[in-house]
Amino acid sequence: MELQEAIANRRSYKKFKHDMHIDDDVLYKSIERATDAPNHKMREPWRVVHISKDRLGDMSRDVGQYAFKGEDEKKQDHYNTVTKLGGILALIVKKDPRQKQNLENYMAFGAFAQNLMLLLHEAGIGTCWKSPQYIFMPEVRNVLGVQDDEDLVGLLYLTDQEERVAHRKRRMKNLITEY
């Protein structure tokens, strides 16, 4: 696949209405390949926790007890949604107490994440990066094994590509100005 084509046609898949399956071998290979992203001082400030298809229900129950405390309907909705996915990756960036290095780590993570989404797109696996408010909850971080010197920056939902998603047009407002 042409790079330009992959960039233009990758989409965020947001409807998870049927049971989906993905090839975990392809997923693992793509994660390894995505690490060719630029990262300053080769700190490689990324890691993922793979919640495989057969653990999605457990994860939903473990996270839901904190994320949707006292909201049984939301808990059930979350369970019904995520158990249909092909898997989830918890996206984890290494923090750095130094301001500059911390910025570099976050930016490198973004490059890694885009690499990964493009590689998965090429392999026929759909993605959607989710950043719900509960990723900041200490209990949820704990469930997912996030350490004190790490941040949980999202959950990458893994799906098939059966849903047709229209291109979400960019405005490119004030994108380029002359010096």
Ligand SMILES: Cc1cc2nc3c(=O)[nH]c(=O)nc-3n(C[C@H](O)[C@H](O)[C@H](O)COP(=O)(O)O)c2cc1C
């Ligand atoms: C850091 C980040 C966080 C995101 N969080 C969410 C989210 O919480 N829920 C969601 O439905 N989409 C989320 N998205 C996906 C965007 O909504 C999506 O990229 C945007 O609508 C553009 O669509 P496209 O990816 O199909 O081009 C997120 C994307 C990024 C990069």
